[in-house]
Amino acid sequence: MDTRRTSGQSRLLRSRSLRSTRTGGVFLAAAALLLSACSSGSSTGTTAEAALAALPRSTPSTLAPYYGQKLTWRSCGVPGFECATMKAPLDYAKPASGDVSLAVARKKATGPGERLGSLLVNPGGPGGSAVGYLQQYAGIGYPAEVRARYDMVAVDPRGVARSEPVECLTGRQMDTFTQTDMTPDDQRETNQLVDAYQHFAEGCGRRSPELLRHVSTVEAARDMDILRAALGDQKLTYVGASYGTFLGATYAGLFPERVGRMVLDGAMDPSLSARKLNEDQTAGFETAFQSFAKDCVRRTDCPLGGAHTTPEQAGDNLKAFFRQLDAHPIATGDADGRKLGESLATTGVIAAMYDEGAWEQLREALTSAMKDKDGAGLLALSDSYYERDPDGKYTNLMFANAAVNCLDLPAAFSTPDQVEKALPSFGKASPVFGDGLAWASLNCAYWPVKPTGAPHRIEAKGAAPIVVVGTTRDPATPYRWAQSLASQLSSARLLTYDGDGHTAYGRGSTCIDSAIDAYLLRGTPPTEGKRCS
Known part of the structure; x- marks a missing residue:
């Protein structure tokens, strides 16, 4: 989904969750958690002349019953x-x-x-x-x-x-949604991504029309x-x-x-503006990954390279692994038969960027996936991020995230063509995550309710x-x-x-x-x- 706003949980609670699972909130949903983006049409992304106006100090009589409740x-x-x-x-x-x-x-x-x-x-x-x-x-x-x-x-x-x-989708529908390819290689895959966004939005509109x-x-x-x-x-x-x-x-x-x-x-x-928010956050995740990679390559158990590997080379190695998963997802042992593809793997990596305390867990998960073809660790990180329990049930985190973001600001991009044109700037912000985060900014284009904010x-x-x-090196809020x-x-x-x-x-x-x-x-x-x- 769209990238704005941040993780859905604070790092304090998120890290506690990550550390407690140790086996480990689609990349679409991950991005939605991060921050949902919108565009005001400004090339700079700022609206310096517009400021939020204070409400009158006195409480309107129509609200008195609410203010007086016990x-x-x-x-x-x-x-x-x-x-x-x-x-x-x-x-x-x-x-x-x-x-x-x-x-x-x-x-x-x-x-x-x-x-x-x-x-x-x-x-x-x-x-x-x-x-x-x-x-x-x-x-x-x-x-x-x-x-x-x-x-x-x-x-x-x-x-x-x-x-x-x-409410928007069932658990099974969310499983399908989270596995949608977030870096389409051709028109067919682009159409599938658009269909996923439209199905998500239609579900929200059907199940929560007034709210x-x-x-x-x-x-x-x-x-x-x-x-x-x-x-x-x-x-x-x-x-x-x-x-x-x-x-x-x-x-x-x-x-x-x-x-x-x-x-x-x-x-x-x-x-x-949303586009600026998205690009800034994309760069923030790149900064966080560079810190992780720099720490990783100094360790003997780093799956992304050895002592002479630069953080940039480690990023190239991770992207190559993502491409492999895009073509050939690997087993996870999941009871519902989910395999680890590029989208879920990327979500798992992003989840660990929120807290350096999760870096060891990420190294272990990447090692299992890259060397042993076991995607369980990265899937667990991804599930923790989405708040999916072992029974396949999701909290409404992703639904509320999209609902608030798409109401607060206009959509970042209106069409896939606009995303295509933005790919170079997002790729510059993050060679590792840029393409996926750019496509993740498209979801509000299909939202059933018009935005009310700017x-x-x-x-x-x-x-x-x-x-x-x-x-200084916050991945989600630069x-x-x-x-x-x-x-x-x-x-x-x-x-x-x-x-x-x-x-x-x-x-x-x-x-x-x-x-x-x-x-x-x-x-x-x-x-x-x-x-x-």
């Missing part, structure tokens, strides 16, 4: 956590036309120390379950002092996971303000990773006076200090996006992590963690220009 908390099967259901208008322009039900979870502050309010977390996507992230990681893995002082809270955005999920029109990031940000009020907080304290930074920045742009302590980790740049700047004038975090967002937000402080992987908070850098913790606990933002490693 949440009824109940046990939800995970020790220490409570769950509730929140209502929001399906259509903010017509609040009386119907509701959408949103799943909320929290873990109350444990003490000691004065309670600081609620800390809302979002792991990214779009499509990642914030409730799942809270229960599996943030509610137990965030620093103890933060959990002691804050009620940890999450809401699945509209259309995601537990919040009236967008597809109302899953934009602006609407999700407005839902967060209703939740803030329902929690009894005057201001929103928030940590968003990956796509969660776009969601958080959108909230700040709409409600600048209601911003409390806000951390945007692995930042996106809302001012870029690229724009977010200034959030009047907001409290906002900490924007960027990682560092320059953090620099750009920090330059747009009127109160931003840029915090830089000089390292690999996707996002920075909770990745082992004491410097990063202590700076963010100090901000969350004491309201002290990092010094201007602070860098960590």
